[in-house]
Amino acid sequence: MYQNKSRHLTISNGLALSVLSLASCAGAGDHNKTVTKPNIVIIYIDDLGFGDIGVNGAKGVQTPNIDRMAQNGVNFTDAHCSAATCTPSRFSLLTGSYAFRNNAAILPGDAPLIINPEKGTLPSMLQKAGYTTGVIGKWHLGLGKGEVNWNEEIKPGPNEIGFDYSFLVPATLDRVPTVFVENQKIVNLDSEDTVIVNYHHKVGNLPTGIEHPEMLKMKADLQHSGTIIDSISRIGYMSGGEKVWWKDEDIADVLVDQVKNFIHENSKRPFFLYFAITDIHVPRAPNSRFVGKSTMGPRGDAIAEMDWTTGEVLNTLEELGLSKNTLVIFSSDNGPILDDGYSDQAVEKLGDDKPGGPFRGAKYSVFEAGTRMPTIVYWPGKVKAGTSAAMLTQVDLYASLAKLVGQKVEAGNAPDSEDHLDAWLGKTGKGREIMPEEAFTMGLRMSDWKYIAPQTTPTPDWMINKQIESGLSTEPQLYNLKTDIGETKNVIASHPQIAERMKKLLEEIEK
Numbered sequence: 001m002y003q004n005k006s007r008h009l010t011i012s013n014g015l016a017l018s019v020l021s022l023a024s025c026a027g028a029g030d031h032n033k034t035v036t037k038p039n040i041v042i043i044y045i046d047d048l049g050f051g052d053i054g055v056n057g058a059k060g061v062q063t064p065n066i067d068r069m070a071q072n073g074v075n076f077t078d079a080h081c082s083a084a085t086c087t088p089s090r091f092s093l094l095t096g097s098y099a100f101r102n103n104a105a106i107l108p109g110d111a112p113l114i115i116n117p118e119k120g121t122l123p124s125m126l127q128k129a130g131y132t133t134g135v136i137g138k139w140h141l142g143l144g145k146g147e148v149n150w151n152e153e154i155k156p157g158p159n160e161i162g163f164d165y166s167f168l169v170p171a172t173l174d175r176v177p178t179v180f181v182e183n184q185k186i187v188n189l190d191s192e193d194t195v196i197v198n199y200h201h202k203v204g205n206l207p208t209g210i211e212h213p214e215m216l217k218m219k220a221d222l223q224h225s226g227t228i229i230d231s232i233s234r235i236g237y238m239s240g241g242e243k244v245w246w247k248d249e250d251i252a253d254v255l256v257d258q259v260k261n262f263i264h265e266n267s268k269r270p271f272f273l274y275f276a277i278t279d280i281h282v283p284r285a286p287n288s289r290f291v292g293k294s295t296m297g298p299r300g301d302a303i304a305e306m307d308w309t310t311g312e313v314l315n316t317l318e319e320l321g322l323s324k325n326t327l328v329i330f331s332s333d334n335g336p337i338l339d340d341g342y343s344d345q346a347v348e349k350l351g352d353d354k355p356g357g358p359f360r361g362a363k364y365s366v367f368e369a370g371t372r373m374p375t376i377v378y379w380p381g382k383v384k385a386g387t388s389a390a391m392l393t394q395v396d397l398y399a400s401l402a403k404l405v406g407q408k409v410e411a412g413n414a415p416d417s418e419d420h421l422d423a424w425l426g427k428t429g430k431g432r433e434i435m436p437e438e439a440f441t442m443g444l445r446m447s448d449w450k451y452i453a454p455q456t457t458p459t460p461d462w463m464i465n466k467q468i469e470s471g472l473s474t475e476p477q478l479y480n481l482k483t484d485i486g487e488t489k490n491v492i493a494s495h496p497q498i499a500e501r502m503k504k505l506l507e508e509i510e511k
């Protein structure tokens with residue numbers, strides 16, 4: 001189904017589809033019908049911070065599409081991803097299980113699949129409810145069983161854990177292999193052109209960033225100085241497949257085309273789309289249409305591209321008359337980061353913007369900015385516009401969406417997922433009472449209290465070098481977010497019983 005060119009619907013086609021979907025909406029609104037099955041779209045951004053969107057205070061970049069969604073939907077101020085890095089958060093979102101249960105951590109680009117195909121997942125639960133399911137964009141949950149042969153069928157992967165369709169960036173933009181994988185095959189790969197990937201040593205003859213820094217359009221740190229692809233050195237080494245490597249500046253367009261195709265093809269049946277946008281992770285190389293759109297350099301321009309991408313999803317739903325029958329959930333996988341391995345002026349050009357909003361910390365941090373995500377729920381006609389301070393975690397989307405579509409969470413599946421559908425839909429401001437936050441140590445929220453467990457492993461050097469406020473300390477910490485949203489005063493000495501209670505609660509959860 002992959003096409004290089006955008007598929008344009010003719011006006012008459014578009015009209016015909018709109019009429020059809022209006023008819024099906026009318027049926028869905030009929031009170032005699034039992035469960036409605038709205039389409040569900042999760043738009044998941046990479047490394048977008050709470051304060052990186054206009055409605056939450058961004059100034060150096062405009063995000064009109066996201067702002068429109070927030071102004072007509074519910075904008076959450078205390079909704080979290082499960083961890084301060086990508087793989088663990090995505091694992092939790094798709095499995096309803098805390099990532100520490102699986103020791104899920106940031107994966108190399110050749111890691112095996114870390115989701116157990118024997119267990120229920122968010123997409124497989126929705127399949128059972130009659131949904132056609134698709135994942136488009138960043139995966140980073142591993143593929144295959146180890147020692148992947150990239151030239152054959154690459155499995156198990158998304159298709160084995162509940163997705164009918166998959167079109168992937170296999171790991172991250174800064175990791176090899178820099179190819180798209182559609183339904184288990186590298187897209188357009190010539191069978192004579194063998195792709196080899198290695199995370200330990202150089203393979204083939206392609207230049208690396210270490211050998212040829214003069215070839216780079218962005219200076220990179222040692223970790224990101226492997227094989228040069230598209231004038232950017234990556235983590236890891238690869239050879240082969242040159243004709244089918246992605247072009248960084250075209251990725252957003254390619255993904256948008258896939259999303260449009262998926263929505264068009266499934267417009268007459270309930271569908272679930274997990275659209276994992278690759279912006280605004282490094283390397284930030286947005287399309288020339290977006291260069292200079294912000295005052296913040298490539299990081300801000302990538303936010304502008306991400307906003308456009310999000311808008312294309314909303315526009316497609318509108319064109320097909322599907323908006324009123326589609327629940328859209330917009331969020332991110334971990335907090336913001338400026339310098340993450342490439343010199344791209346993110347620090348120098350930040351200006352007065354606060355990527356983490358009023359919260360302390362960043363990506364990798366156990367402080368609030370690590371997991372408190374920009375989060376918007378948009379469902380025109382069904383969800384009332386407003387803001388919500390409900391404490392929510394993405395781990396709960398599994399059980400909450402199961403409730404929405406009338407599906408049971410079977411024993412053994414989604415062990416940590418709680419149903420908070422009413423909070424996600426903005427009907428109540430009451431969400432979780434207790435919620436863990438995972439980074440390089442564990443945090444726990446109990447309403448406005450925040451407990452941070454002492455670290456058990458040393459702070460990584462790169463975290464110290466980057467001056468990330470990791471929240472790591474050998475001493476336990478307690479903050480009162482009601483009076484101290486920025487986690488500036490450790491009040492553990494004056495509230496030892498609360499800290500003790502939270503420590504025990506955390507130990508119980510971790511068991």
Ligand code: NG6
Nearest residue numbers: 085086087106172174223340341462
């Ligand atoms: C880190 C990388 C960072 C980024 C991150 C994953 C180094 C020094 N840093 O290990 O650049 O790729 O992994 O980001 O290699 S995430 O959003 O997918 O979690």
Ligand code: CA
Nearest residue numbers: 046047086333
């Ligand atoms: Ca991320």
